[in-house]
Amino acid sequence: MEKQPIRVAYLGPEASFTHLASDGMFHGEWLVPHATIPEAIEAVSEGRADYAVVPIENALEGAVSLTVDYLYHEAELYIAAEILSPIEQNLMMHPSQADGWEQVESIHSHPQALAQCHKYLHYRFRGVPLVEMTSTSGAARFVSENPDRRIAAIGNRFAAEKYGLSVVQDNIHDFHFNRTRFVVLSKTEGALGVPGGSTKPKTTLMINLPKDNRSGALHQVLSVFTWRRLNLSKIESRPLKTGLGDYFFILDVDESMEVPMMRGALEELAALGCIVKSLGTYHTYEKKPAPRVIS
Amino acid sequence: MEKQPIRVAYLGPEASFTHLASDGMFHGEWLVPHATIPEAIEAVSEGRADYAVVPIENALEGAVSLTVDYLYHEAELYIAAEILSPIEQNLMMHPSQADGWEQVESIHSHPQALAQCHKYLHYRFRGVPLVEMTSTSGAARFVSENPDRRIAAIGNRFAAEKYGLSVVQDNIHDFHFNRTRFVVLSKTEGALGVPGGSTKPKTTLMINLPKDNRSGALHQVLSVFTWRRLNLSKIESRPLKTGLGDYFFILDVDESMEVPMMRGALEELAALGCIVKSLGTYHTYEKKPAPRVIS
Structure with missing residues (x-):
């Protein structure tokens, strides 16, 4: 058996x-x-x-x-x-959009993950719309399903792998002891x-x-x-x-x-x-x- | 002065x-x-x-x-x-709909207020859709702005007064020591x-x-x-x-x-x-x- x-x-x-x-x-x-x-x-x-x-x-x-x-x-x-x-957060995009990551049009994630990257987003992407999703992996899936849009998700590496996204910036969370x-x-x-x-x-x-x-x-x-x-x-x-x-x-x-x-x-x-x-x-x-x- | x-x-x-x-x-x-x-x-x-x-x-x-x-x-x-x-929660409706409160079509409130009335809603209104709003008073305003719909809000008396709603059931929260x-x-x-x-x-x-x-x-x-x-x-x-x-x-x-x-x-x-x-x-x-x- x-x-x-x-x-x-x-x-x-x-x-x-x-x-x-x-x-x-x-x-x-x-x-x-x-x-x-x-x-x-x-x-x-x-x-x-x-x-x-x-x-x-x-x-x-x-x-x-x-x-x-x-x-x-x-x-x-x-x-x-x-x-x-x-708790490590990463900025991830569809591979076909990854080259233009600095001109990202909106960033999607769970409110808590967005909060954990508050300072990074404030200094690096001020003015870029932040879109709240019900989970970080849901945000990753949404990005993978919209390959024609220059949008990014914030989440863990596991989600990037699962949904075939490229990590364009790693460890973007503000508190590294979290x-x-x-x-x-x-x-x-x-x-x-x-x-x-x-x-x-x-x-x-x-x-x-x-x-x-x-x-x-x-x-x-x-x-x-x-x-x-x-x-x-x-x-x-x-x-x-x-x-x-x-x-x-x-x-x-x-x-x-x-x-x-x-x-x-x-x-x-x-x-x-x-x-x-x-x-x-x-x-x-x-x-x-x-x-x-x-x- | x-x-x-x-x-x-x-x-x-x-x-x-x-x-x-x-x-x-x-x-x-x-x-x-x-x-x-x-x-x-x-x-x-x-x-x-x-x-x-x-x-x-x-x-x-x-x-x-x-x-x-x-x-x-x-x-x-x-x-x-x-x-x-x-923390007292009340079921409130537009006065023109109050008579038919037992046949309410949907109940609107903040998720925490809905949770505080969980047992009441379960026994009294099982199957009636619960709609999450950003605040209890926002739910009351929504009900007041839709007098033609048989919908209810859950919130405090203050909100009922402010938006001219009738309290059809008072003190519907589950825990009376809250x-x-x-x-x-x-x-x-x-x-x-x-x-x-x-x-x-x-x-x-x-x-x-x-x-x-x-x-x-x-x-x-x-x-x-x-x-x-x-x-x-x-x-x-x-x-x-x-x-x-x-x-x-x-x-x-x-x-x-x-x-x-x-x-x-x-x-x-x-x-x-x-x-x-x-x-x-x-x-x-x-x-x-x-x-x-x-x-």
Whole structure:
């Protein structure tokens, strides 16, 4: 019997940044685009996929609240891995128009991608109309379908390849440290073991503080980690959706759930009256920036 | 000489929820809509307005990151007051069509307002096309301009009044605890003293932790408040935009900057190496839900 391919549900469309991140980890497997984050997550919950890949945090924008809230309120899934991916934007045109790229007539992309290249566009193409599209890969497809027009799309290299476009200017995004964290979600707990992961494991906890005196409670929660020298690489709050001022907290701890110090910390959190949801222990896979392409 | 009206820049368009909140506090003054949050804030920074009113937090969605980030990174303004406002959505139609409201052909509103009435629309109007508009008041205007069509808008009462529509179903939003916090921003520090404010003052601080060992530092910061029994009604993190995992924190303390305990806390935060930006001490103005209207 042949080996079944792994089924991966990702936030689409095809050639999106999530697709790019998914392809890096699951190249050659069965990758299926989903229109929304909840749909990709539900594909795993309902057993139609083995893993879901969705964005969870961006260096500029912060938490992807749809993912965080869905994992807290709706889904019972675990993080099997995280993928750190640079967000690189490129200016791409139909090959037959590429020579005249400096006289481009309009530039098409997702509003967020246009915003990420705001300074570049301001200095290089001031006055050129910017046309908002529903996705960067949709913009690339639109450009490929209009070879007679001198128009450009902004998006990732993957989209340029997929739609046969030439990258006429690469890495045009303003902030070169911009990265997105994607999580690989699974129905079963356990770190995905593929080559290239971080040696140090990481654990994500979602903590609901006891209702009385929440600010003192957060201080106690941090004490539980601090005196054990358990390092928190992240702490972020999200509204509980029960009223203004009610939050839950997402903590990333640089340690495995299996070590005695972590087990002790979790026991104490329960004793303090916290409700703790562990999303599991996993490794980080860091995608290196792509080599520069000469158009 | 006549008294000059107070100039208030608010996040528009007219009859938006921010307009409604602004009108409650500055009724009869000179209220000017601005297309974006940064534009409303800049109107105060540049002296074209005395106050700006913008949303800062919603009970369901969390921080309005554009406001929080702009106050941290760009503006040097203070909070003069906060307004707590219930988010109430209503179904409204042209008076000549109101009798046939149950056979409405399409429902128009901002995507967020449609989402806030998701369950209502699902159970009451399943199958009726939902049309996304750029604002709730824009939807109300559209309905008023098409009196011959049996269409409805979803929005606040203010928009119904402004565009002469009949409220055919009131309070159709799914979550009845949903509220938004608006801040009144000023160039000078000092609480706005108008009738109806909270007796207990509140202070908002934005804190950048020292770079070494941020998780231990957050624990120390909370200790500074906890041992003094200074209650934090809010703690929220936002990315510093310098890289993944770098955050600043927004703390609301239920106390005035002027009391000795707060002065001591701020001195200690500085000694710990924190960079603290105070947005000032102010009072809360809570808007009561509107009385029900019979259409």
